Amino acid sequence: MSLRNTAQRYGLISVVLHWLMALGVIGLFSLGLWMTDLGYYSPYYTSAPFWHKSIGLVLAVLLVLRLVWRLANPKPDPLAGHRGWEISLSALVHLLLYLLLGIIVLSGYLISTAKGQGISLFGWLEVPALVTNLPDQADRAGAVHYWLAVSVIGLAALHALGALKHHLLDRDDTLRRMLGMRLKQGKES
Amino acid sequence: MKKTFAGLALGSLMALSGALQAADYVIDKEGQHASINFKISHLGYSFVYGRFNDFSGNFSWDADKPESSAVNVSINTDSVDSNHAERDKHLRSDDFLNVAEHPTATFESTGVEMTGDDTANVTGNLTLNGVTKPVVLDAKFIGEGDDPWGGYRAGFSGTTTLTLKDFDISRDLGPAAQDVELIITVEGVRQ
Numbered sequence: 001m002s003l004r005n006t007a008q009r010y011g012l013i014s015v016v017l018h019w020l021m022a023l024g025v026i027g028l029f030s031l032g033l034w035m036t037d038l039g040y041y042s043p044y045y046t047s048a049p050f051w052h053k054s055i056g057l058v059l060a061v062l063l064v065l066r067l068v069w070r071l072a073n074p075k076p077d078p079l080a081g082h083r084g085w086e087i088s089l090s091a092l093v094h095l096l097l098y099l100l101l102g103i104i105v106l107s108g109y110l111i112s113t114a115k116g117q118g119i120s121l122f123g124w125l126e127v128p129a130l131v132t133n134l135p136d137q138a139d140r141a142g143a144v145h146y147w148l149a150v151s152v153i154g155l156a157a158l159h160a161l162g163a164l165k166h167h168l169l170d171r172d173d174t175l176r177r178m179l180g181m182r183l184k185q186g187k188e189s
Numbered sequence: 190m191k192k193t194f195a196g197l198a199l200g201s202l203m204a205l206s207g208a209l210q211a212a213d214y215v216i217d218k219e220g221q222h223a224s225i226n227f228k229i230s231h232l233g234y235s236f237v238y239g240r241f242n243d244f245s246g247n248f249s250w251d252a253d254k255p256e257s258s259a260v261n262v263s264i265n266t267d268s269v270d271s272n273h274a275e276r277d278k279h280l281r282s283d284d285f286l287n288v289a290e291h292p293t294a295t296f297e298s299t300g301v302e303m304t305g306d307d308t309a310n311v312t313g314n315l316t317l318n319g320v321t322k323p324v325v326l327d328a329k330f331i332g333e334g335d336d337p338w339g340g341y342r343a344g345f346s347g348t349t350t351l352t353l354k355d356f357d358i359s360r361d362l363g364p365a366a367q368d369v370e371l372i373i374t375v376e377g378v379r380q
């Protein structure tokens with residue numbers, strides 16, 4: 001498997017980015033819900049948000065890298081068995097996943113920086129606050145953050161169901177070529 | 190013409206009655222010569238100070254008859270500010286002030302009892318987080334007189350301690366932080 005995408009399959013970089021980010025998104029979602037429910041005397045009360053924000057910032061960087069990589073690489077051709085509506089629906093879902101993730105990291109940033117404080121990245125450096133004091137900034141950004149996080153998880157579940165349908169019912173290469181596995185059909189590249 | 194005359198007559202009548210009663214003051218919100226602050230223990234090791242940035246109110250005051258004074262304040266709870274975006278968001282949530290449901294807190298005095306030359310217990314009803322409870326403000330008259338810009342001003346400070354649970358704020362911040370102290374300093378401009 002090459003680093004770059006080919007017409008037949010996703011390359012190593014795309015595969016690693018996909019699964020790293022999928023892990024990050026599901027992890028941050030669970031962490032987010034859990035940490036906002038902690039009692040004041042929980043030992044994780046200050047560390048959980050610290051990790052949530054730091055990992056979230058990493059995810060934001062990965063998202064940008066991924067979009068750049070996506071534009072610099074060919075998108076693998078739809079498999080022979082893919083129907084027209086499947087191709088357009090999956091393209092729409094992918095677009096929405098990228099879009100929602102972008103807005104989620106942005107809104108998360110806007111919560112924390114609403115009053116001018118920066119966000120610590122693992123304690124190594126501080127990402128400065130650039131946009132502050134918008135009307136009700138923290139509350140509005142917080143509502144957007146929460147509802148889009150719920151939406152992205154819902155959409156990702158639909159997306160995963162689709163992938164599993166192709167893998168288990170259609171028994172085609174859709175999931176295999178995102179996992180970097182040997183393909184059943186066609187030539188390896 | 191008639192209207193103007195009636196207006197003038199009414200105006201002077203009101204001025205006259207005003208002279209007989211205590212003077213009315215509007216809290217100088219515009220010039221920000223007033224602040225409503227709170228102070229709460231952090232773990233028993235230190236204190237956090239915060240404030241409400243948006244409020245309005247008025248009081249009546251007559252140095253000769255301090256017992257007949259009265260004060261009304263209305264606070265926009267959405268304006269809570271502890272200089273920390275995430276904490277302030279939490280303070281606005283239903284863990285604390287629930288500003289979506291209870292956007293205003295009010296204090297309406299019901300009585301003033303002098304405890305010294307310039308100190309008094311101001312009793313009144315405080316409505317906070319939708320709960321109304323009588324509280325006693327430990328108040329102090331600071332001073333009054335002409336200001337340099339043609340007005341007349343009087344100023345007071347007051348403190349009281351509230352137990353968070355009394356106002357249905359059940360979020361537990363630890364044994365040292367069950368109570369919060371309100372610290373109010375206001376200056377009024379005579380109307």
Ligand code: HEM
Nearest residue numbers: 025028029032033036053056057105108109111112146149
């Ligand atoms: C730059 C990236 C991110 C930052 C700076 C960030 C920041 C925050 C902050 C400050 C909160 C606390 C909000 C509060 O106090 O109510 C929060 C909550 C949360 N975050 Fe993030 N976040 C980021 C990325 C993400 C991502 C990628 C997800 C996952 C999809 C996510 C999911 C959540 C969830 C579910 C909550 C709980 C919301 C609630 O219950 O109110 N966050 N985030």
Ligand code: HEM
Nearest residue numbers: 022025026070090094097098156159160163164174175178
């Ligand atoms: C939060 C989790 C996830 C996110 C945000 C996500 C996001 C994405 C995105 C944006 C793409 C499009 C890649 C491109 O630009 O070409 C994609 C492709 C893909 N994803 Fe996910 N994904 C997630 C989880 C999953 C899971 C759990 C599975 C499998 C069970 C999966 C299977 C796939 C497959 C097979 C493709 C390739 C689709 C195709 O060839 O058209 N993803 N994913």
